[in-house]
Amino acid sequence: MTARIPLPDGWADRAFRIGDAVRAGASTSRLDGGDLERPFWGVRAPAAFTDSSEGSRPKLPVRRSDVEALCRALQVRMRPDAFFTHVTAALLLGLPVPGRLARLRPLHVGCAAPGRAMLARDIVGHSMRIDPDDLVDRGFLRLTGPARTWLDLAGSLTLGELVAIGDALVQWRSPLVTLGELGSALDRYPSRSGIKQARTALPLLRTRSESPRESVLRVIIVLAGLPEPECNLEVFDDDGIFLARGDLVYPEYKLFLEYQGDQHRTDRAQWRSDIRRTGRLEDNGWQVLQFTDDDLRDPTALVARIRLRLSARGRA
Structure with a gap:
């Protein structure tokens, strides 16, 4: 059996753009090898770098590591100022997203308005008004921080679900945010979708809830x-x-x-x-x-x- 042509140095354990690989000397036939996955159009990643079999396996709880890997694969196609948001940001933060929304795909990607939202298969793009202080870095990934993520989810969750995520954010053992910071986020974005729901939820949050x-x-x-x-x-x-x-x-x-x-x-x-x-x-x-x-x-x-x-x- 003919040995596979090795990838350029440092590429065997990360996602990369096809165009970059071709310019580095990889052939198109090499990029179609079975040891590479196709997580997104124009992107290749080492096999098992991402979980691309979600649709063919039983529905299991989404693992944060799978979300992180898929986000890293998409990041090679994203604009430098883009970031992960909404459900994707919540999963990256380890929040208890309800099962009906907790999926690897699509990924939610934001950009600051008036920039054009990312448009691609398996991507939900958002052009949104956002303060740079509302963004955080988790490793190599940039995403909306806990308070802004909670607010962004308010339009797609029931009141009970929104309180559950808020409780997880302020839980006294390892809080990601304070009640005051959540209140400040509501004040900064009074016209956000779901703002009424968020205002109803805020006084219902408790720091000692555990599930x-x-x-x-x-x-x-x-x-x-x-x-x-x-x-x-x-x-x-x-x-x-x-x-x-x-x-x-x-x-x-x-x-x-x-x-x-x-x-x-x-x-x-x-x-x-x-x-x-x-x-x-x-x-x-x-x-x-x-x-x-x-x-x-x-x-x-x-x-x-x-x-x-x-x-x-x-x-x-």
């Missing part, structure tokens, strides 16, 4: 006019011994509200731990209400369950 579904559940409760439960509260028995930490807790009524993802069902150790934990709480006078994705799709019934349980435990 997107938990955030959505909390928003449903608050919008229904029920008292707001406390996020991730630790509770103890009368002797000060730790009992449990709850997603959403009404300490006055000794009521836990828990979102149960599939891992609570499929992980045997988790399932057993949950049963022991619920038993400890019930032995000390607490009650636990559990919810799944099906409940979140029927907010009316969900709220009715919580209201009934609160009433039974003394809420007028």
